[in-house]
Structure formats: structure tokens, C-alpha cells
Amino acid sequence: MTDLEVPQFDYLDPELRGPRFHERMRELHGESWIAQSPLGYIVLDREAVEFFLRSRKLTFPGMKVAEVFGVTDGPLYEEISRNILNINGEDHRRLRNLVNPALTARAADVYRPAMRGFLEDLTARFTDGGRCELVEDVCKPYPALTIATVMGAPLEDAPRLYDWSNWIQRQFAADLLEQRARIEQAVTEFYDYAHALLEARRPNPGDDLISKLIEARYDGDRLSDVELVNLVLNVLVGGVDTTQSQLAHAVRLLVEHDQWALLAERPELASQAVEEALRYEPITPFTARIALEEVEYGGITFPEGTIVMVSAWNANHDGVEGGFDITAEREHKPFTFGAGIHYCLGANLARAEMQEALAYLPGRMPGLRLDGEPEFGSPNGIYGLERLPLRFGA
Ligand code: HEM
Known part of the structure; x- marks a missing residue:
């Protein structure tokens, strides 16, 4: 691998967002199926992406990142080591x-009436008024209200859940060190909550996720207390700014x-x-893996410990003709929810939330148009929009 001459890709480049991001990813993929990035390598075609996500010889590098940042x-540290993304094998x-079972397509359908009510x-x-800033007005509160419902938390706690989720999610961002104290505080507050x-729920179970996990904990002894609380945390942290960001991009x-x-x-579309x-526009354009042992792929040897970034963006665009078109039949499923054993736990719920929103909003906001430029976040992490100002009506 060290003998390779491949294009360079700086995913931390602040210019990399909006149209420039698409341009750069296309350019890169035109040159090679693999490029060098500051942390390691990045693979760019569908087959390689699928291989690196599914291979058991690699894992998500969350524990390595914690070590590098001195979170020991x-x-x-407790949260990171209990995060389901960092657990493999029998425990996983x-x-x-x-x-x-609490997040199958059928289970997600149960929440559709609540989703419509929130919308x-x-x-x-x-x-x-005929105008809105969609991120603040809909995309942020909507998934937090949904997750509160799924968890069995009071709806008035949705803003708090949103804040905790956002802070805890920043453990994956480059500014982890500067923000560590605030992230620690969010983790502690959420554990207490x-x-x-x-x-409160134990003597009074309902149909929600927490009640189902309590049943597994106390009736079946299939789960420890710590595991239970961390599963709830993973659902919260995984399920808020992801759906928020994907919905904002979809409307844009x-x-x-x-x-x-x-x-x-x-609306059936x-x-x-x-x-x-x-x-x-996958809001998880990249994820990462670390080789647990030597890995061979495409005639290249990746030594143990190599970090490989995996580009869902390129895999999703690989070989697809034409641009964005909701009437086009696509041959492949997107890699936006990952692949393999860590495939997104909340994919059915996220799809249901976005389907409800896209079936409802166009009828409610006819003649929708931009009311200023959308403000793009960074694709390094969850690729969202900071602002999406819109106008509608006559
Ligand atoms: C559009 C919305 C979403 C996107 C694009 C998304 C994307 C992803 C991706 C790419 C992964 C795998 C990461 C990897 O393997 O490196 C993942 C895992 C995960 N997601 Fe999502 N997600 C979304 C919504 C949700 C929701 C709504 C929830 C909660 C209900 C959720 C909870 C999780 C959890 C817990 C994992 C870890 C699964 C495991 O390790 O087995 N996500 N998600």
C-alpha cells in the first residue's frame, strides 16, 4: 500500500460543501477507485465500499479515535466503549x-399517525405567513419529537433530547478535544435522565422502546442495566440530526x-x-473502518491498523446516469445507511419519517421556492444544512 501513487483527497478542506463537494467527488472518482486522505485511504467505488463495510476483518474505529484524543x-469513555457501533461479535x-423488533418497518409504521400530527x-x-426557515421550523424539532415518542419520553422533553443528542454526536467530530467537557456533561445528564x-416506566410499562427493553432486562435477564441505558442513548443520538439533515437536503x-x-x-412518489x-445527497457521505488484521483488496495489501474511509457518496453515484430525479428507477439501494452488521438500526424509522414529511409538506406548501441561499454544513461528519430559507404560496 505504501508504494501506491493515488490522488490526494483532503476531506477537511473547508471549501468542500455544496456544488463544490459534488464536483470534487466526481473528479476524484474519475481518477481512481482509491485516494489518499489525511487519516488513511478512501475507497470510492461501489464494490470496494461494499467490501470494506461488510468485511469482518475491519471495524468502526471509534475506540481508536478515543485513544488518539486521549479519552481513556x-x-x-464509558459511552464510547458501550456504543453499539463499537461492539462486535456475540454481544453485538x-x-x-x-x-x-422495536424498529422493523412494521413497528415504524405504528408511529406514522404521530409523525403526521407533528408535521x-x-x-x-x-x-x-408563506415563509419559513425549514431547518429550525421543521427539520430539527420533527425527529426529536418522533424519537421521544419511540423512546416513551414526554414530548416536552424533545428539546432537551435534541440538545443532548447533538452534543454527544460531536464525539465523531474533529473538535472533540475542545468540546470534550461539554460532551461529557451531556453524556452524564442523559444517563441520569x-x-x-x-x-418511572418499570412499574408502568407501555408500548415504547424503553418498556420493551425493560422487559428484556427484568423478565429475560438478556440485558444489563448499563447496556439498556446505552441502547436508548444510541437510538437517541443516532436518530436526531441524521433524519433532520437528510430531510432538509431532500426538500432542497x-x-x-x-x-x-x-x-x-x-404524493405516492x-x-x-x-x-x-x-x-x-447522503448525509453520511463517509464512514470509516480500521483493519483488525492484514486485508487484501484490489491487489493491494492494507496492513493491520490501516484506517480506510468508505465513501457512500461515490458508491451511490457509481454508474448512475442522469441527475436527481424522483421518477427514475434505480438499480441499487443506496449505501447511506451503511451495510453489513452495523447497518443503520433506525433505517425503517428514518424512512417512515421522511416519507410522511414528503407526502405531507408539498401539499401544505405549494409553489415552494428558495428565499435565500441554503447554508451547507461540512460533509465531514453528518452532512446537514445550517439554514434553508423558503417561501411558498402565490
Ligand atoms: C436519514 C437518517 C439516517 C442515516 C443516513 C443513518 C446512517 C447510519 C449509518 C451510515 C450507520 C452505519 C455506520 C457505520 O457502519 O459506520 C448507522 C448506524 C446506526 N444508526 Fe443510523 N442513520 C439514520 C437514522 C437513524 C435513526 C432514526 C436511528 C435511531 C432510531 C439510528 C440509529 C443508528 C444506530 C443505533 C446505529 C448503529 C448500529 C450498529 O452499530 O449496529 N439511525 N446509521
């Missing part, structure tokens, strides 16, 4: 088996590509619109 004890299988309430606050919720893409009116006319947005 304290609540954040057991935890997934316990939590998967109605949130849009009612601005539809008379989740324990209190568990105690529909407006920019003149497909909003089409969706208003044919909502599901295809969600898939196309996931494919075209």
Missing part, C-alpha cells in the same frame, strides 16, 4: 436482536430540481423521493 476514562448480535403542528405555526425514565433537492409540484400532485435524496 470518564463518562465519555444479542443487542441487535433485542432492539431490532401538522409544526407547519401550522408558519403556513399563514434515562435512569429516571426507566425507574426537490426545490432545486423543480420536482416539488410533481410530488404535490403525486414520496417513497421514491426519499430513496433518491438518500442516494443523491
